Amino acid sequence: MLKVENLIAGYYKSTPVLEGVNMDLPNGQVHGIVGANGSGKTTLLQCIHGTIKKVQGEILYNGMPIKREDVSFLETDNYFYKRITGKEYLQLFGAFNKDFDVLGWNALFSLPLDKMVDDYSTGMKKKIAFLSVLSFNTPIVILDEPFNGIDMETVQLIKVIIKKLRASGLTVVVTSHILESLLNICDTISYVKGKKIEATFYPPDFASIESRVFDIDSNGGGVIVDKLLKLK
Template sequence: MLEIKNLQVEFRNQKVLNGVDLSLKQGSIIGILGKNGAGKTTLFDTLYQNNSFSGNINWQGKSLKRSLVSYLETENYFYPYITGQEYLSYFSGQNESDVKEVTEKFHLPLEKYVQYYSSGMKKKLALIGMLMLDKPVNILDEPFNGVDFEGVHILYDIIKQLKSENKVVIISSHIIETLFHTCDKIAVLKNGRIEKIYEKEEFNGLNTLKF
């Protein structure tokens, strides 16, 4: 289980996260909703151990280590003169046969330099690399941005696969329908705290909120 208790983060004496509490079982998918500036990316960066914080972030009863987290950021940086194949060669994991199948579905030109990829293609490449890491905690920050219709449905399948492998998946998206389609629960982040967690049968109530 991933347990977040009284998580607080501040920058320049201004609190961005102000007591976030969240418990996630293995094999669960949670969406994080919030307006711009609500602290979603700060939350993700903190889980990835990029920020100083107070409070507790525990995995299976012990402090969460960065080595247990895979993080797909909104914008992914690649060296311009590297091919897709060279990029993927930096990763290793236990699901390489499954990853090969995903790579073929995405139709990525792995022999080409990444600088010639579209933003959606770069997102797909970063996603494949993330899968190859094979971590128990997976964070996806706006994974659907720039991805075409076919890619969105492949991404749905990948997220379901992560759930079936008993992993924790945390997703943010401004496209609320994608969260409805993938998540077991959706948490609303407001004023640095989790304001409410919606169960699947309550998702229709989110249509009245503005983000």
């Protein structure tokens, strides 16, 4: 169980991004996180990973304070060293897991491993960063916007991998700006708003998420759009 208790976090103590966040994420499940830009999704993931320090609260894994080695983290924007090939990049991470089959995985992702990562497209960089995360073989895998910038075929491949990780007992936490990309892979989807988790949805409720959370018309947005477009 990954447990977040009364988490307060931010980049400045006087202005917390998250305040009073509580979550219980069972092992062996895929947990989605959704919310508007700036709502605190990435801050939450960074706290779980340990990239930033929490101001207050506890983050526990199986009843113990979470450790960095428990978590691998795919960030939205990844840093790449200059003048390094794809193969060299993966070998840096593969050194932590001697059983990681670089060539076997690349048979699925078809990356030009002998070329410089500097010359990769946005989608190719996302793919190789995703592979590096898999190489750590951690019990918790965090994926921040893993579907950004990649083609539809790779989206489906990553979804298959996420489901396989779940089947092997791993805990996967994933965010996406596209709600539809989470509906058929997640066991829970939590909505971040107002510095906390406003609601958590389970599969029987997934069909109602969009209307309950992102209903533009109920907030008057549809009327405003009509006026701007000069629609009657």
